[in-house]
């Protein structure tokens with residue numbers, strides 16, 4: 001009998017973390033590797049946020065807090081939803097965890113029974129299917145088309161719904177494609193969801209603030225008919241360059257929020273008291289740097305998209321958010337290049353040109369790869385030259 005549980009056998013380690021690790025190892029072995037795999041802003045956390053954390057330590061704010069978040073942070077989150085999304089929540093509808101990742105994991109553990117289905121539009125963030133599997137649920141992957149901006153359409157949603165559907169996940173702007181759903185697109189999905197009253201919606205809004213070209217962010221809880229069965233997850237990692245601080249949160253129906261807290265009370269207890277104090281400052285303090293950083297990301301996005309579209313065999317959409325692009329390498333997968341899959345493509349790219357990217361199949365859609373452009377312009381320039389040289393010298 002194996003010491004490892006059956007539920008663990010259902011899942012695999014995160015492929016994006018694996019690529020980052022591989023790049024780190026090659027670098028340690030002396031190779032000049034450019035890592036475009038990591039999903040975190042390369043900017044530092046703003047000083048006002050750091051200072052709030054230092055003050056919290058000095059003030060002795062170093063003890064256990066309420067399991068699901070301090071009253072001050074919950075209040076700041078309630079105000080954030082009101083100010084930015086015009087959504088009213090009470091503090092009992094808010095839960096805070098150690099990163100959005102923990103909040104999502106707890107939400108699935110708290111709600112899924114064996115065989116319950118979760119509709120996951122692909123390409124998806126790598127952790128959704130594995131979290132669902134770990135919780136005993138069944139991921140129902142729905143492949144979305146490039147021509148639809150890799151977004152779920154009402155027709156595809158309708159087709160994917162069964163009697164066992166418990167959740168639909170929406171992630172906008174998306175990891176890995178960077179595309180965001182417009183209000184019209186959300187309304188189209190909402191038409192299907194209002195007819196199917198048992199389905200809950202998990203909206204992962206972690207990239208809300210990383211957006212370009214005046215994209216109007218709209219979250220599905222803003223559809224009043226669906227608010228009562230929507231869990232809206234967000235966090236400070238991407239918006240405030242605070243990935244290491246590990247603070248994420250969710251707002252939604254009281255019974256789900258309470259259940260999430262119950263799991264947390266028996267697993268990790270509260271997220272770090274110091275990080276929570278920092279998150280209060282992030283949400284309540286000056287917000288201007290969000291735009292400044294989005295401008296810097298936009299410059300990189302424009303450069304990367306243009307460079308990729310100038311490479312023979314590669315084509316790339318222009319996304320309106322996050323810090324990823326999801327180019328197609330389909331026309332390079334053939335007998336002549338001896339590359340069969342996107343995994344062959346990324347492995348060869350790493351071997352030959354020392355550029356680390358992640359294969360589309362890791363996100364549930366073959367024939368593509370993900371580039372994170374959350375790195376310096378200098379790195380991006382070098383990387384684009386190397387990718388060009390790789391692609392154009394394959395045969």
Ligand code: PLP
Nearest residue numbers: 039099100101125175235237248
């Ligand atoms: N959701 C998406 C789509 C992500 O890309 C990430 C992080 O990469 C998360 C959630 C979790 O972020 P965190 O746990 O840092 O809050």
